[in-house]
Amino acid sequence: MRNFFKFTERSTSYKQETLAGLTTFLSVAYILIVNPLILSQAGMDSGAVFTATALTAIIGTLLIGFLANYPIAIAPSMGLNSFFTFSVCIGMGIQWEVALAGVFIAGIIFMLLSLMKIREKIINIIPLDLKYAIASGIGFFITFIGLKNGGIITSNPDTFVSIGNLTSPTTLLAILGLVLTIVMLIRGVSGGIFYGIIITTIIGMIFGLINVPSTIVGSIPSMEPTFGVVFSHLDEIFTPDVLAVIFTFLIVAFFDTAGALIALTSQAGIMKDNSIPKIGRALLADSTAGAVGAILGTSTPATSVESSAGIAVGGRTGFTSVIIAACFMIALFFSPILSVITVEVTAPALIIVGTFMVMGISKVNWNKLEIAIPSFLTIIMMPLTSSVAIGLAFGFILYPLCLVVQKRYKEIHPIMYVLCLLFILYFAFIV
Structure with missing residues (x-):
């Protein structure tokens, strides 16, 4: 296993990779709760979407771990699930079954582009300066999300954004978590981001800011309402509106993934001389997850920028992805305890990770x-x-x-x- 994942070459260990995998999972676990909430507003069954979300993440993450040896998670994209629900289904009035068929077609096109190495070629010809800019931009973006999730900044009609209510208990929890994480990192504590998430969660439960789950084990919801529905609606995609939707999925997912892979491989030290080894395999894993996810019953997955949290802890190989996938598998049976991983708890990790990504x-x-x-x-x-x-x-x-x-x-x-x-x-x- 050590030889397969090249532990020695990338200066890592089982402990380091496991800690990285756990950190990334905790940073991205919210998708298991949020994705069903968003897609259910399009008329989809939330229980089926929960199971589809977890399985898609497991399949995509294992593929990118084993095929490309990247310490990265693949999971349904927050931006694309919102586009799917609010723009396509609600805004354009397209039935979710037809929209999901569009997602499936986009995934198949992605797979073909990946097999033909067209996506790989595009990523490799991007100038080096732009690659550093992309990584830095994603770093600012991640920090912005973390500050917003923690309530440290908020929307303002006059100034667009402004300082949040710093006396709010949940915001204070996020600030406390941020301070604890900064102290541990500066003191050189290995896994400081992971420990920050765990300590912040415990403090939140002690002070009643995070609900302690009444049960731990839950049953796995059936995927029957969503599984395979795309195949009976493929004949309905040949309309101008749906074809435009497919094109939008292609453009946004293509470059979201390209940007994330450039940023994450640069952070992990995988990108060398303006080239990313095995990028074609990573893109194939991502596109395959897209097609599989549509069949299971979820919107387009993508390379998760939250993977940067695990990379910051020390994730360097695909074994990190194996740990992430294992956590998603366990989460299928322990869904009630996912409620303790709130956005305020993970906000400090995102804020800090942005710092690492902007260094380039x-x-x-x-x-x-x-x-x-x-x-x-x-x-x-x-x-x-x-x-x-x-x-x-x-x-x-x-x-x-x-x-x-x-x-x-x-x-x-x-x-x-x-x-x-x-x-x-x-x-x-x-x-």
């Missing part, structure tokens, strides 16, 4: 304006729009434009021009 910002060539402008807008647009894909779009449009103005168009890979045009069309007709 210094590697962007800020002395050259033609590099600085697209890199900066790539970074800033991710937290401001809550979308990795839109941040990437700004970078992919402006980077070639800036170099063309300098008559350096020969330095740009032809695929970058194609992506530039696609994102312009994306803004013109979809966003």
Whole structure:
């Protein structure tokens, strides 16, 4: 096992990988609660979605762990499940069965693009400066989510965002967890982020801020209401609205995953010389999870940016993913205790992880304006729009434009021009 996952080569151990896997699971476990809540508003059975969510995460995470040896989790995407429910099903009036069939088709197209190595080629031709900008942008985005989840910042109609109610008990819990985590990390405590989550959870239960579950073991809900329904609705996808939805799923999922993989492999030290080893296998795992998830009954999964929490603890190989998948499997039987993993508990981990991911910002060539402008807008647009894909779009449009103005168009890979045009069309007709 040590040889298969290359423990020696990546300077890791069973203890380090296990701790990383547990940390990532605790950071992403909320999806088991939130995904059914969101998709049920589209008319789907919440119990079936819970089981489908867990199984999709298990399959996708094991695939990326064994095929690519990455310490990463794959789980249903928060952005895409919201798009599925509120934009597609509620906003456009498309039945969830038909929308899920669209997700399935998008997953199959992704698999074909991955097998043809088209996705891999696109990721590898992204300029190095933009890759560092993408990782940094996701770092700011993750920290923004953590601050919002902890109640430390809140929406404001006049200033867009402002400081939250710092006297709120749940916000104080998040702040306490943040301070404890910072202290442990600075003191060099191995696994400080993981221990921060556990200690914060215990404190929350002691002071009644987190409900102590009345039962521990629960039955696994049936997937009968959702399993396989996509196959009986494939003939309904050939309408302009549904085809537009499929295209949107393709664009957003493609670049959300690309951005996350670039950021996470860079953080884990896997990316070398502007190239990511076995990226094709990782993309195949991600796309396969998309098709399988649709069959089981959940919206599009993606590479989870919360994996950065486990990487920060020391996750370096696919054994971390094996631990994450095992935790999801256990969660199927112990669903009641998932209620103790609240957003306030995981907020400190996300805030701190953002710091680790932003460290690469210094590697962007800020002395050259033609590099600085697209890199900066790539970074800033991710937290401001809550979308990795839109941040990437700004970078992919402006980077070639800036170099063309300098008559350096020969330095740009032809695929970058194609992506530039696609994102312009994306803004013109979809966003």
